[in-house]
Amino acid sequence: MEKIVAGVQHFRTVEFNKHRTFYEQMASRQQNPIALFITCSDSRVMPHLITQTDPGDLFQIRNAGNIVPPYSAAGGGEGATIEYSLEVLGIKHIIVCGHSQCGAIKAILDGGNLEGLPAAKSWFSHAEATKRIVKQKYSDLSPDEMAIAATEENVLVQLNHLSTHPCVAARLSAGLVQTYGWYYDIGRGRVLEYDQSQMKFVDLGTSVRAASPMPIRSSERDAGFLLTAKEEL
Template sequence: MQRVIEGHRRFHAEVFPARKQQFHLLRDSQAPEFLFITCAVSRIVPDMILGTGPGDLFISRNAGNVVPVNAPEGDGVTATIEYAVEVLKVSHAILCGHSDCGALKAAVNTKALETLPKAKRWLKHVEAAFQHRQPLNPEDGDGAELASLIRGNVIAQLANLKAQPAVAWAMQQGTLAVHGWYYDILSGRIERYDEKLRRFVPLLG
């Protein structure tokens, strides 16, 4: 605990004063350009991998970067999406999965979920990934099977994201673009799903 208290001490003494003006601009409002939906995993630090900062990303995180199927009662994820699109009017919604994702590992080895009833229930949302498995990529080494499923999950969740009424409407109006990404922890590289080619390609071309 001491580590994070000391971290905050440094932030308050050094970082905050240097960026005071930026934080003051954000005091009463925000206008993020991006909705970023990703896994709860500690190994993705969005602002670090994207070079963004305060006020840039509106973030929703959960195990498996899930977007539940559209349903009238909604939930925390879809309520966040609705707010980001309808009120904040983000221009881009990015759904980002990652290599070695425990949520997809658990979907393969459901035994691991026997003592975790809530996680087990939540991860039913990733089962659609099995229908969208991607071709094996030799660069993924031993993790190729899992990586193909994780990429499949990005495609499955992307479809759920597009089916959210607020998202569908904004896309139709041309005010929102939706993106599916795969972040590789080992190389630090991002791939994007190319809807026309129907495969993942490097984000950096």
């Protein structure tokens, strides 16, 4: 804990004072974030760092496996946070970001590791579709390739869950909100984004966004979507 406490002291005495006006102005008005950023609890994933954004820019939901329970099952904080971000904060962009070397994805693929973890087992049932898609389509891949495929498919599964929330569905149909599927490669510092026109994840910034913000269901995608990630292995 010493590192964390020292960090708090450094923030208060050095960093805060450097940007005191910024923080005071931010505190004096309602937050106005650019996007809702849904990602994994993994300590190596730092949304503000990889997007180079400031305090106030990202409204966040974090949990094991960047999971979005479907509306019918969303009794926890996720549904409420999504609703608040759209209805109250007026957010127009929602990012679901998975990442490389994700322990949650490994656990989802290998349910045997969840013995003695009943809460995690129940939580990962929201990624059952991910598990089945991987089994159906990627059983011939190496473990590393399969982990990438599972992480990418899980992002799309969770984007589909997101669209079952009425506040999201209504805005998607009216073109008032856009959703994005990301894959963050920790060891390479790369962010890939799902490109609907190419039906695969591509380096963020190089994709041409499709008109519709809705993700394509996995069954409609071709087998080539993994090429970008696989080439980097």
